[in-house]
Amino acid sequence: MRRNQSLWLVMLSLLAGFLFLTACSDSNASSGETKADQKEEDPYDKEVKKKNEELGELESLKLSSYSEEIGVTIAEPTYKEFAANGKVSVNGEIEKYQDLKSDFAWIKVRASEEGPSGRQLEYYTPIEDGKFKQNIHFFNGEGEYRVTVQLPSKDRENYYYDTASFTVHNVNPEVNRDVTMTPFGHDAELTLNTKSSYFKGNEVFSLKGEADLSDEDTIMVRLKKDSENWKQVIPVKNGEFQYDIPLFYGKGIHELEVLVPDGDRDNYYQTATTLLIDNESNRVMSPIDYSETYRERGVTLESPQFGGEESDGEYTIQGSIDPKSEFGPETTHVYITTKKGEDEALDVIPVEDYTFDDSFYLRFGPGTYEVTLSVPEIKEENSDYFRFFGFAKFEVKSTGEDQRDLLPSRGVQSDAPEIQKQAKVVTARKTSDRDKAKAIYDYVAKNVSYDVKKYENDDFNWDDSALKTLESKTGVCQDYAYLAIAMLRASDVEARFVEGRAGGIFPGRHAWVEAKLDGEWMTMDPTWGSGYLKDGEFVPAFNEDYFEPDMNEFKKTHTRTGVSY
CATH class of the missing domain: 2.60.40.10 (Immunoglobulins)
Structure with missing residues (x-):
């Protein structure tokens, strides 16, 4: 019994030693982990102590x-x-x-x-x-x-x-640099997509944010650098807003002020916060000048975002119309006016499903163009003129050639397959430009009838064109001219739309055609060559008198006022 007790004591002693060794081993490991987990003191904390x-x-x-x-x-x-x-x-x-x-x-x-x-x-x-x-x-x-x-x-x-x-x-x-808010920014619960109010940028800054504002409200931004400044109104949708802001003024700090509506005053904004963007690009861009029409008619111009871009002679615009805005559903097209010096052209692009995405030509050769985008006046009565209101203006620099009288233009779809095909059929086996021009004059004058009702009812539409005339085979003087010019240009003959007045004692507005043949401009009037009016009815009576007419005789009935593009 004692022997067993002694053996038991020895075993307890050995076990205690094992436990002691195990505990020591764990202690050493734990100590090692603690040292490994210890972080080095922040060097700037040391600097703080030193400075204090x-x-x-x-x-x-x-x-x-x-x-x-x-x-x-x-x-x-x-x-x-x-x-x-x-x-x-x-x-x-x-x-x-x-x-x-x-x-x-x-x-x-x-x-x-x-x-x-x-x-x-x-x-x-x-x-x-x-x-x-x-x-x-x-x-x-x-x-x-x-x-x-x-x-x-x-x-x-x-x-x-x-x-x-x-x-x-x-x-x-x-x-x-913290993003700080004024009381107006706090009240609007404005938040932005940046944690710092100073950062580097490159040509464009994408501003995104949220605010406790309704869809009827807008945010305003104001960009400043030195003496230059630009401002823009941004729509709010479901409490969110987004806009790509060009850093117009080249390299250096651009100050971007974000403003929210003043609840006590209509069309007045108060500063909510200010960001500083250090633009790293040397590129200088020109701002787009927006009018009040831009907001009133619910336009959003997605491209371009700034002016001064270069083009090879063709330029594209993209955007949308807010269907809830005044005349939103009725806005079916956008007008583009391009002006270079004394030369000016008007183009029309369609609005489909409240969006527009199309191109137009800078037709007057290399140089700087002033481009104005407009929405049409929405009116109930018919008329033979169209009014439109500019919503954005900017500049474009073109390197393209001067092909003003060969390129397609408003109402003159000389690149349309239907026009190309018809022009090819009409001018088949014609080798000279003069023969081609005569064949086209004959075709238009013989195949298009004058639309008396359109003239009397002022039933003019923005999409009147060569294609519509080719299909309907009827129209007024502008439509004869559109089709003839389109077919001439499709046949590589330079041609232009002439505006003027024609008639007897009381001449009315009229349009005809000039084509460049053998280096010289020649006149043709396919409308007057197609027949005449008697007792309010059109009488088809083709004649060749108004193809390359005697200009002394022609001027007795026609007064030229200018060329329209």
């Missing part, structure tokens, strides 16, 4: 007499001058906050020196149940900053009193 030591004994933060009047206590910061590693927190409480004329504390941060993102940044910090707290980063990185805390007056609107001020020596070189 240089400052000597830190003096406690002192508050102004106004703070006593409204019962202010500041929990953070606690010193009048100190060092920091990239950020500080301002944390305070106001006993008599219900007496104040505003719900925001106004905190101003001013750098001792000008930096890449300016010299001052301001915060409007909400006061909630008497408490306010604001984390502040330093927008120019390392350096000295002066922070002033102001609290609203008890007696006057939009008036603030100094409550506390302190100096911060930031040792961290990182540039971090």
